[in-house]
Amino acid sequence: MNEKDVKDNNQKEQKDIGITVKKLEDFSEWYQQVITKSEFAENSAVSGCIVYRPELFSIWEKLVRITDKKLKNTGVKNCYFPLLIPERLLKKEATHLEGFSPEVAWVTHAGDTELDERLAIRPTSETIMYDSFARWIRSWRDLPLKTAQWNNVMRWEFKHPAPLLRGREFLWVEGHTVFASSEEAEAERVEIIDIWEDVLDNYLAIPSFTGKKSKKETFAGAEYTISLESVLPNGKAIQGPDFHHDGQIFAKVYDINFLNKKGEREYAYQNTWAITTRMLGVMFGIHGDDKGLIVPPRIASHHAVIVPILFEDSMNAVLAKCTELKVELSKIKYHDEHIIVTVDDRNYNPGYKFNHWELKGVPLRIELGPKDLDKHQVVIVRRDTGEKVFVKFTEVENTIKILLDKVQEELFNRAKKILESSTAKTDNLEEFKKLIDEKKIVFVPFCNNMECEENIKTISGAKSLNAPLDQNMNSETCFACGAPAKAYFYFGKSY
């Protein structure tokens, strides 16, 4: 490599690397830049479908590993159903079809042959799975049946896409469980919601509020939907993982019945639930700053980067110590997973490397130069606060673990404060409209009537998010129509 080459390269990449807008001034543009310039995602030749580059995908792999283990501990088993669903199966449950058909991608030809029947790329797999479940389930002994698929689904949205947050293809786990009684089915809600809250709070560091969706926002074909909702820095709410109790709705349509212990035929009780790649987008949107991404340590696939400060005469000694440090740190376990550390020994200046790793959101940077070597110390810099500490070699392992936990905890606390400060309560429609205009999430007593919700949407642009499961209702009236309120709901503009 010649000098000019290095310089060209530095200039080219340094020009590309910077985020040119402020997060709080133009969130959408900031988000696009941060997610693509970090080399995490790329828009593809198909609008609304992104490329998950290796650094992004390794975080998804970690989320899958963590979540899959928790789900399997509840007795869920993974399976795989076909990508394509015949139109006649998709059409069986009318509400479900109505919910999905405007967004279905249809396969009509194979090679030069026109197919006899159109095939849908799965927008979700109820219709094809339940066709099988009807054959698999014969008696109460076959229940509960707890299955899930980690797969790709396609929903052809026509709204403006944003990588991970809204697109036409996404990755997820779709859980489909079947029980012999409504009680057992509803008991699973607690297990699944616990897992979703655990993953969001303790790994992704995303604060959220859990509650029941309004009638209007209930999943197509479900009796009720529980969702975890979060808020992005642009004030827009975004739905996270969910849980749908389907009661016997699908069972009746797909004829999933079983011989109960009394020897009678009965329709089964079903749930579905999911967490998607969207949550990574929410995580990046919430934690990132004007320098780039910030990845919470417990979901990071890369915990620390060691940047050697190199001068010709001390280069070998410094690099040797960096490698030693990397080897030592790589042996540490942090919450059951090994710490992943790299030494950035590329032929660039340290400032360039600092920017590079800040953009990618690596939680800790370890700097080591000849003066540090003399003093038996390193400099550790937190990605989230920029805080610098000088740490003796003997203390590095311990400090790294403490700092990772601190970063994790403080990212969550900071986001939680922002969430709380962006929430307001009212029972007055005018005040509500004002608060929505100020990009607040608004907590209101609501009648849960479909027409009323549509009217609220028309006049304010906001829709309901969910209603907390624990309610302190007296005899409030709906903030919008004055009818008796059913529950306090969160409302907001949303993705």
Place this chain on the structure above:
Amino acid sequence: MNEKDVKDNNQKEQKDIGITVKKLEDFSEWYQQVITKSEFAENSAVSGCIVYRPELFSIWEKLVRITDKKLKNTGVKNCYFPLLIPERLLKKEATHLEGFSPEVAWVTHAGDTELDERLAIRPTSETIMYDSFARWIRSWRDLPLKTAQWNNVMRWEFKHPAPLLRGREFLWVEGHTVFASSEEAEAERVEIIDIWEDVLDNYLAIPSFTGKKSKKETFAGAEYTISLESVLPNGKAIQGPDFHHDGQIFAKVYDINFLNKKGEREYAYQNTWAITTRMLGVMFGIHGDDKGLIVPPRIASHHAVIVPILFEDSMNAVLAKCTELKVELSKIKYHDEHIIVTVDDRNYNPGYKFNHWELKGVPLRIELGPKDLDKHQVVIVRRDTGEKVFVKFTEVENTIKILLDKVQEELFNRAKKILESSTAKTDNLEEFKKLIDEKKIVFVPFCNNMECEENIKTISGAKSLNAPLDQNMNSETCFACGAPAKAYFYFGKSY
């Protein structure tokens, strides 16, 4: 549960459970029955697309876990590219297009809207990945780029489907790697082929022969293809995992160039490689018998089943010992993974349970009745040979590990002997035709000429499988056309 219910259930399931044909008399029908009656797979509403039921999928998950780790150790990183590929991208490389276009499933509509451009469901991802690679790769510093995707692909075959062996959708890992020189690219061949041979030999217990494909059978767009080929009990060869060296063919079409160390622009060198769910089908086909599946212990997701022999007066003591045994055995590690053991305490007779677990191919059955309890022993039965041993409680752990290794080894050795005995060598066309009619794999000196191979296919129904990398050629002539032979090739009828 009442008595009649148990009886009905036993009768119904016992009637369903049996395999009604002999493996060696009608392999295709046997295979269909064994794979569906074991509840491993199910044909779906879309012809050629199967349902991977949980017991089958857990074996695939294990193959993924094992293989993914080995691939990551070579520096491969996982990523995810869109499912859909615009027609114009797919059409860029002519040979590649020609190879795949008759089998492409086309998306033409989204909701009610006709798309401006048809989108292909990926039959493989070269065309969409290399479009990105061209942007990602700028200098030799960006190389090697070693990526892989574990995903689903669609190839709309019109031949008769067989679950896992031949279908329209399958799961696989597709590796796509890019290097700065042809030497580095070709060096990867050894690493990848080593992994494929390790997975086939030591986990799936599938004997195979590795070699280079003929010109005619080389992957569409590759310079050469290396394959591992196996043979099913019906005498048909089936291609297993492969490795394609693409040279600069795709790089020139997709403009994947880089600044080399001399400061010159150069096209990159590429490989692709894959292993698919088909291998599970090959494994089931090779090892199963007239009682059902036989799953090799190192890929099994379930190693042993404990069947208590229950009588009213000793029931509690026997069940307690079975549970104790299960807990103890579950702590054992067998080749880095925990042993998975179940107690089958269902209310069925032991004979029914024996059949049930034999059908599912669980490698070891442990029987424990009141007499065994008195003698401080269990009976362990091998699934593959039916061999029974009486083992003292103190020796169970040790014996289980030894037996699992023995089953694994002997399954491979048995299959290897069959493979060897189904292979013959000749340099005479008439003899060749006779051997092919006898369902042999035939080893012949061959000119590697496309027209000659087509002619062989026409007169014998056989095609070339591959040519071993080490050749002992003198001045042999082609067995079919008499021209100078290029190499010894395996030929056979194939899937």
